Amino acid sequence: MDDKKNISGNDVNKKILNPQSNDKVKAKYNIVEAEAQTKKFWDENKIFKFDKKRKGKIFSVDTPPPTVSGKMHIGHAFQYSQQDFITRFWRMKENVFCPFGTDDNGLPTGLLVERLKQVRSKDMSRSEFVKLCLETLKEITPSFIQDWKNIGVSCDYDIYYSTIDDNSRKMSQKSFIDLFNDGRVYKKEFPTLWCTQCQTAIAQAELEDKDLPSKFSTLKFSLEGKDLLIATTRPELLGACVGIFVNPKDKRYAGYVGKNALVPLFNYEVPIIADASADMEKGTGVLMVCSYGDKYDVEAINRHKLVPRLIISLDGTLIVDPYRGMKIRDARARILEDLEKNNLILDQKDMEHTVNVHDKCGTEVEFLTTEQWFIRILDLKKKLISQGKKVKWHPEFMFKRYKNWVEGLEWDWSISRDRHFGVSIPAWFCERCSKTIVASEEELPVDPLQVEKRCPKCSELAVPEEKVFDTWATSSITPQITSSLIGNDVTIPYSVRNNAHDIIRTWDFYTITKSYLHEKKIPWDNMMVSGFVTLKGEKMSKSKGNVIDPRIVLEQYGADALRFWASSAKLGEDLNFQEKDLVTGKKTITKLWNATKFVFMNLEDYDGKKPRKLEMLDKQFLYKLNELVSVCTEAFENYDYAKAKSSTETFFWKMFCDNYLEIVKRRVYNNEPGKKSAQYTLYTSLFTLMKLLAPIMPFITEYIYQKYFKMREKDVSIHLSRWPKIGSIESTQELDLFLDILTRVRQEKSNKKKSMKSEVKLKLSKENMEKLDTMLEDLKNVTNAIAILEEDFDIDFV
């Protein structure tokens, strides 16, 4: 526990900046330089440009637009890398459409600008604040997007949208108008979730739990001169009490039903009502109903047609005397004092209880009555679940989270927010006719505050809507927005969307909803859900101070190492951040570089042709490679990039470097007859390995491709080359035996503390001699045997 608290993000970042390992400057592959060069190459040659005209199936990606926040978070790096593994794999098979966008139209952006510019939007005019937001976005967005390019996310950045740009606003407003015309949208005055800090309505999905200390007080109401005891945590709502519930089965209070009780301090009467929802076990068994303590109160007041007493204003102050003007918290303390003075508290104890707070600011949420816009969805729950089921979720269990959320929905989708910055709701209201007027399609995007509208019926000047949309109302149509950017050449369902599991209930749910409402289709065929990054098992968050800055990781280890790390977690699994994983990634990069250098050192006289006859050992090695290609292809197709990566990594390191290279070294040096066979095998297998790794480590593989392979290959980039075909897979029995014997020789040399170069006399059984007939020369080379004799198996040192 204490340990965890000591780890601050700063310490971690410092450690990364000044690694203790003595990094020698000898490195020949300069990560930072090579990655910069490669990025430039991709950019200049538009490698990831979507080419409509290209033939073949289109693989379309509904890239999540990150919320503009200054800089990329390590969680972003993790998740977008995972998306990119899949995207790059498919780009080597199909025509990839992968646009990029940023989400910057909503409350988070507004709050960011308030923070950066030290202003309060409510103190400014709407147009002033919107202008400031747009200007600020212009300043900070380019370097924000650069972070995505830096980790190698292979989007076509020219197909770009921001959720506040004209086209997005237009499409978002059009969506609203269509749904309005369909009768799906309604406006209603209703007690809704309200944040008194941000001063806006919020959605169910924006709630977060928080444990707060509280006082549980038993108060004395009075009834016919006797005390009626009611326990509450919210005494400040006494003035909003509109009724008292007791359970109809509760004998203690049976005689009270139908009578009126006197509210302490406020001294007015409220009816006592029998209602089964009152729990006899809780508190005193008597429950006060207030307008509005929670959503239970909302329901109870409606059910009994009680008249609400609204005592809290939108900014969270009381509007009832004598507490008028006081903040809720202050009023609570003051009322308790006053109750105490008047001897109206029987009992009081401290407790901790869980309250709903706004996820953006942590303020306790209130239920306040305001007029808000909703999209009717509660009648569609079943349908939306079955739509969600049509999507293939990776991993599969993520669908259950979606289903769980939809089943638990209790409110329609609240889409309006009382903020300055956002996509305007394109509506006006004629007060005389009580009629809502929506914009026509031709005038979109529109800001109703800037356009005068007259009622078509009575010609009276209509009142413009001041509210804006919640950000999800717009981001829920990202597939349609990106489609519109290319003339609708790609349409839903897209191939895939990727996001972390925290926004299944918002972004994914709302997108499925909108695609259903507009097109009766699912938005994508596949949904890949990423996990979170943790540090020492804890979720990273700014408030805990345990965040890792990806920019520092990039400086020290490079994007390939970062991606290498991100690929080590299976899709959907959380991953602990560990610096040693980056070290491993960096080492792998170096190894790739060194192995490549070595291979090409020996390919100077390679003629590029496949020899008529391949050595048996080479042939069987290539069978093993084919097996790897098969495993990786299937893994990538199933979104299991982690398996593809680890299989390739192991093959490259163990099979290719430690075994195959060691085995054929001498054959190649000494210009023996098998040289051409080895050269062909080296070239082919290294190239295949590069392709298999290209989706995971795009920089080093591209760099190597450009430097070594390009002269013999036609593709401009390795990322536009074809994914390796799965060749024939046949028995590798002899090679396996060969490797087994090699291991035993190495073991023996280690046991005897001999050098691997020490000479031996190798004795093999007749059976093995025959089996390895075609590989004896290689065996001799790699074990440094001066002779191989036919006898019982043994290893003699010379």
Added chain:
RNA sequence: GGGCCUAUAGUCUAGUGGCAAAACGACUCGUUUACACCGAGUAGUCGGCAGUUCGAUUCUGCCUAGGCCCACCA
């Protein structure tokens, strides 16, 4: 209270109805015509209890612990 996920070596992760695996760390060696960001080798592990089975780390149930989501929160 409901749902979901996870539990494997000192650490972090693979994996399987039939010898349990990689990386890092530890230990013992070796090495210079790719690589010390190296090579070879050694030691060390399936949360607990039942059940199904010839056989369970793997399947089932329960328990324990951790995480996430939802509900409750007079």
